[in-house]
Amino acid sequence: MTTEQMAELYDKYKNAVYRMAFAYCKNKADAEDIMQETFIKLFTADIRFEDSDKEKSWLLKVTVNKCKDMFRSLRYKYSLTAIPLEEASLVYETPEESEVYHAVMSLPTKYRLVIHLYYYEDYSVKEISRITGNNESAVQTQLYRARKKLKKILGKELRL
Amino acid sequence: MNINDYKKVTDRLEPDERCRKEVLGMNKGENKIKQNINEFDEKVSGVEVKHGHSAMKYISIAAAFVLVAGGIGTTSYFMHRNGGSQFADTVEEETTAEDTETVIEDANEIATEETAPPVDYDYEAIAQELTDKYLESANIMRCGCVDFDANDSITFYTYDSTDDYWSNNYGGQRTFCKVTDDRFHSCQDIYDYYKQNLALTTYDTRFDTDTITPADFKNGIFIEDGCTVMSWLGGDVSKFENGSRVDLSPTHDEECVEETAMAVNNAAYVDYNGEIYVNKNYAERGAKESFTSEPEITEKSADKMVVSRFLKPPYTGYENVKYGEELIFTLIFENDEWKIKSIGHGISLEYYSAIAIQCYLEKIDEYKDIDIDCMDILTSLEVLDYNKETKICKVHAVLHDTQGVDAIDMTADVNVNPNGNLAVISADITRLKEYDSSLDRQGILYAN
Numbered sequence: 269m270t271t272e273q274m275a276e277l278y279d280k281y282k283n284a285v286y287r288m289a290f291a292y293c294k295n296k297a298d299a300e301d302i303m304q305e306t307f308i309k310l311f312t313a314d315i316r317f318e319d320s321d322k323e324k325s326w327l328l329k330v331t332v333n334k335c336k337d338m339f340r341s342l343r344y345k346y347s348l349t350a351i352p353l354e355e356a357s358l359v360y361e362t363p364e365e366s367e368v369y370h371a372v373m374s375l376p377t378k379y380r381l382v383i384h385l386y387y388y389e390d391y392s393v394k395e396i397s398r399i400t401g402n403n404e405s406a407v408q409t410q411l412y413r414a415r416k417k418l419k420k421i422l423g424k425e426l427r428l
Numbered sequence: 429m430n431i432n433d434y435k436k437v438t439d440r441l442e443p444d445e446r447c448r449k450e451v452l453g454m455n456k457g458e459n460k461i462k463q464n465i466n467e468f469d470e471k472v473s474g475v476e477v478k479h480g481h482s483a484m485k486y487i488s489i490a491a492a493f494v495l496v497a498g499g500i501g502t503t504s505y506f507m508h509r510n511g512g513s514q515f516a517d518t519v520e521e522e523t524t525a526e527d528t529e530t531v532i533e534d535a536n537e538i539a540t541e542e543t544a545p546p547v548d549y550d551y552e553a554i555a556q557e558l559t560d561k562y563l564e565s566a567n568i569m570r571c572g573c574v575d576f577d578a579n580d581s582i583t584f585y586t587y588d589s590t591d592d593y594w595s596n597n598y599g600g601q602r603t604f605c606k607v608t609d610d611r612f613h614s615c616q617d618i619y620d621y622y623k624q625n626l627a628l629t630t631y632d633t634r635f636d637t638d639t640i641t642p643a644d645f646k647n648g649i650f651i652e653d654g655c656t657v658m659s660w661l662g663g664d665v666s667k668f669e670n671g672s673r674v675d676l677s678p679t680h681d682e683e684c685v686e687e688t689a690m691a692v693n694n695a696a697y698v699d700y701n702g703e704i705y706v707n708k709n710y711a712e713r714g715a716k717e718s719f720t721s722e723p724e725i726t727e728k729s730a731d732k733m734v735v736s737r738f739l740k741p742p743y744t745g746y747e748n749v750k751y752g753e754e755l756i757f758t759l760i761f762e763n764d765e766w767k768i769k770s771i772g773h774g775i776s777l778e779y780y781s782a783i784a785i786q787c788y789l790e791k792i793d794e795y796k797d798i799d800i801d802c803m804d805i806l807t808s809l810e811v812l813d814y815n816k817e818t819k820i821c822k823v824h825a826v827l828h829d830t831q832g833v834d835a836i837d838m839t840a841d842v843n844v845n846p847n848g849n850l851a852v853i854s855a856d857i858t859r860l861k862e863y864d865s866s867l868d869r870q871g872i873l874y875a876n
Contacts, residue, residue, distance in 0.1 A: 271452065274452055275448075275452055278448060278451055278452060279448075282442075282443055282447070282448070283441070283442055283443075286441065286442065286443040287438050287441050290438075290441055291438070299443070300443050300444065300447050303443055303447060303451075304447055304450060304451050307451045308451065311451075313850065315783065315787060315850075316786075316787045316790050316791070318786070318790070318800060318801065318802075318869070357441060358437060358440075358441070359437070359440045360437060361436070362433070364429050364430075364433050365433040365436055365437050366437075367429065367433070368429055368430070368431065368433035368434050368437075369433065369434050369437040369438075372434045383431075383434075384438075387431045387434065387435065388434065388435055388438055401653070402655070403659070405659075405694050406655075406659060408598055409690065409694065412588075412591070412594060412676075415591075416590075418431075422429055423429075426429045426430070426431070427429065427430045427431065428431050
């Protein structure tokens, strides 16, 4: 893979990978580390994909796995339940944006993950299943519970 | 308020420009090394048109899975001889009172001396028996592989009173058939059967640490990936009347999901009025995993051994695989028995080969008419030889063009080492059908 091809890939997917990692890690530094590791893996493995959809879903799968690896590490083992959201990286234009974003980020990690992939990346349950490694039934259940939790936090006026 | 608010905030998140330089800069050195490694010795035989199907396509893929009845017999023999102690040929020596005194006096000294145990295990038999038993129990728990009576069933209809979309798309009939296997009378029995192969503490992949293997199935963990066994073992659902509709949110509170109702909706097994029932879909599908190789012991000591064994998963595309996916079992000796401490995943031989071939063909113009969908390659791929030391395998495949017609006959050496450079090292390709540019693949990112 040439440097130009790598740069093209990086520019194409950097935001998707970074945003996925941020949804998981809730802070800029870790999300950037995860993003860098993910692209290094893509470039060193030199894997080429038939289409960009497969490429993107592969990248997000690697991102999720890297996030899980990080959260298994000693650093996070004792602070799984209380990882603060790093506000400095975030910009809200309305109070509603802030409220909804905080509600999503207050969800347990597994629910945040499926909400991001389903509503932000527009992946189907089947595709999310491939990315997260959970079976479709588990993804359906996680989405179902995540929606309920969001409605509980934000009230019934939340439109999903 | 709308979930789009989440999207809007997320849309504004971008990594620092510094990351771009770091990623592309960091990778420069590795990429250079990589390009040197990738200079494979390609041997393409040119256009040689053949008509009809290649006979090679029909070379059968012999299933390598062999039931070693002798091994199991040997195992039983050892168990009997040692009074239940697993396969240990114990070296017994007469102990006199004097000896005992000496031992007591020198206890501290002995503790620091060499601790080679006076046993000689039949490692092969232990590995065979434990891995066989493990897979059987996992297939029972996850795939519903039990005898059942299709005429003795209970049926429920799941829905969610607070979510019409879910009800219409995912709810509906759930039928469970009575399990007739005498070993199992409850979900706990299924879990106990699975758990009997596991060590008292097992490695939990979720937290990268050892945890005590739970006694109750409601706390049970599937050792391969750390997910809860409640995914398959639903527990007691007797409170629901047979034939009734089951509401996942009976309190009409969107926050409150009824766990027992979810079990009816998702589980492979449920307990009902003191009997166990298996989900009809699971049981009739009959999908299960099977080993394709004998266990290979890669490491052994007095109280630990590591065993590699290939397994064929029940997925589409894997029907004809010779090897499949490698499971790496770590077995330990505790309380006079060998048990499974952890299970990891190794090489997926055919899948890795298919990916390497896909990447290889994608770069060559004259094969732009070849269908390089990974699952299609996997379906026709045959492993001819695999070198465990070098992690290089020789594979053969007849691949189609994008219209599904046999187009190339390919034999290749592939490096499948997951920690190395997954790549085709050399390839011998014969065209069965002339290249037709009108059949070129669409949407390829890097068709050089």
